[in-house]
Amino acid sequence: MEWELAAILALGLLVWFWYDSMRSHEHALAAAERACERDGLQFLDGAAACVALRPARNEAGQVTLRRTYRFEFSDDRYHRRAGTITLLGSEVEALELEPFLLQ
Numbered sequence: 567m568e569w570e571l572a573a574i575l576a577l578g579l580l581v582w583f584w585y586d587s588m589r590s591h592e593h594a595l596a597a598a599e600r601a602c603e604r605d606g607l608q609f610l611d612g613a614a615a616c617v618a619l620r621p622a623r624n625e626a627g628q629v630t631l632r633r634t635y636r637f638e639f640s641d642d643r644y645h646r647r648a649g650t651i652t653l654l655g656s657e658v659e660a661l662e663l664e665p666f667l668l669q
Contacts, residue, residue, distance in 0.1 A: 616634070
């Protein structure tokens with residue numbers, strides 16, 4: 567009976583993690599698109615890859631996950647440049663763009 571409860575809890579935790587990861591990925595994509603649009607850049611591939619995941623505390627002191635996503639953009643349609651977005655929970659904590667040409 568105990569292992570069944572542990573299996574159900576583990577499955578529930580896995581489902582929560584999957585759902586939270588998908589939601590965070592959508593937030594990262596939207597933030598990357600907004601940043602590129604704001605600066606007149608082309609958001610490439612419509613994708614962002616999670617490159618770091620670690621626990622952290624938010625402003626309220628609660629433990630949450632800090633995720634860093636990497637994406638690519640172009641300033642001149644010929645060169646790929648990198649950008650990163652760091653989310654703390656579902657909030658954008660930092661957005662960094664590799665130096666690019668101003669148009």
